[in-house]
Amino acid sequence: MDEIVTQQATGEKNQVSLASRNIVMDVRDITKSLPLGRERIDILKGISFQILSGEFVSIVGPSGSGKSTLLGIIAGLDNPTSGQVLVDGIDIARMSEGKLAAVRNQKIGMVFQAFNLIPTLTAQENVEVPLYVGKHKGSPSARAKQLLTLVGLSHRLGHRPSQLSGGEQQRVAIARALSTDPAIVIADEPTGNLDARNGENVLSLIADLRAQTGKTFIIATHDPNVASHADHAIRIVDGLVGDIDATGGRITQ
Numbered sequence: 001m002d003e004i005v006t007q008q009a010t011g012e013k014n015q016v017s018l019a020s021r022n023i024v025m026d027v028r029d030i031t032k033s034l035p036l037g038r039e040r041i042d043i044l045k046g047i048s049f050q051i052l053s054g055e056f057v058s059i060v061g062p063s064g065s066g067k068s069t070l071l072g073i074i075a076g077l078d079n080p081t082s083g084q085v086l087v088d089g090i091d092i093a094r095m096s097e098g099k100l101a102a103v104r105n106q107k108i109g110m111v112f113q114a115f116n117l118i119p120t121l122t123a124q125e126n127v128e129v130p131l132y133v134g135k136h137k138g139s140p141s142a143r144a145k146q147l148l149t150l151v152g153l154s155h156r157l158g159h160r161p162s163q164l165s166g167g168e169q170q171r172v173a174i175a176r177a178l179s180t181d182p183a184i185v186i187a188d189e190p191t192g193n194l195d196a197r198n199g200e201n202v203l204s205l206i207a208d209l210r211a212q213t214g215k216t217f218i219i220a221t222h223d224p225n226v227a228s229h230a231d232h233a234i235r236i237v238d239g240l241v242g243d244i245d246a247t248g249g250r251i252t253q
């Protein structure tokens, strides 16, 4: 409320700077088309949305609608055919691979459906890995222990992924995504390989972490239960944003 009053009182110029201060991700007219035989298929046809600092946003839509493609692009793992992805005001869509790797390491944590942990490393070592990639303050092992404690795995530091349950592996992956203290955590179907109870545990963990850390969480999901935990849902239909549901994401698919 105060902010709205301030914006009205100080005019349009400040309105823009106040608004942009809180936008951690600004996705502008993203398209993605890929060759398929002699044709090209248009997977994303012009997606735009903004995500504010500290928001928990779900990306929903039917299978094949382009959620994973979109997540890969906003995480800087894939290039769009056209459009911009501004992270803290900087376009990552056309960045060189070297610079992009640094942005991913510092600003974005990623969680995958299939956990994607390194099988030969222990839980603690998996969480330490991103801290050896860029320059980070403090001791990687102390940070990894702290994060594994935060996700309830202080008793599993020395276990390898094969010695952990699915829910535990996903909690290690979440700890790893948080290790470099990124502003944004992006998760693609993080509960997709878990049973209902473990899925619910991972989800409440994400909600707790969001409350404790103030980080932005962007989660692609089929699961209406996941979407209902989010502040709002961005629905992808036919390669476009169908609607943005600000009512807590109670949507049926």
Ligand SMILES: Nc1ncnc2c1ncn2[C@@H]1O[C@H](COP(=O)(O)OP(=O)(O)OP(=O)(O)O)[C@@H](O)[C@H]1O
Pocket: 034, 035, 036, 041, 043, 061, 062, 063, 064, 065, 066, 067, 068, 069, 070, 222
């Ligand atoms: N490398 C590729 N080459 C050609 N088509 C692709 C490629 N990758 C994805 N697609 C197609 O793009 C569409 C979107 O795929 P995507 O994986 O983004 O969907 P999704 O919404 O994540 O689906 P799901 O809910 O099943 O995970 C699909 O029709 C898929 O077949």
Ligand SMILES: [Mg+2]
Pocket: 067, 068, 069, 188
């Ligand atoms: Mg997918």
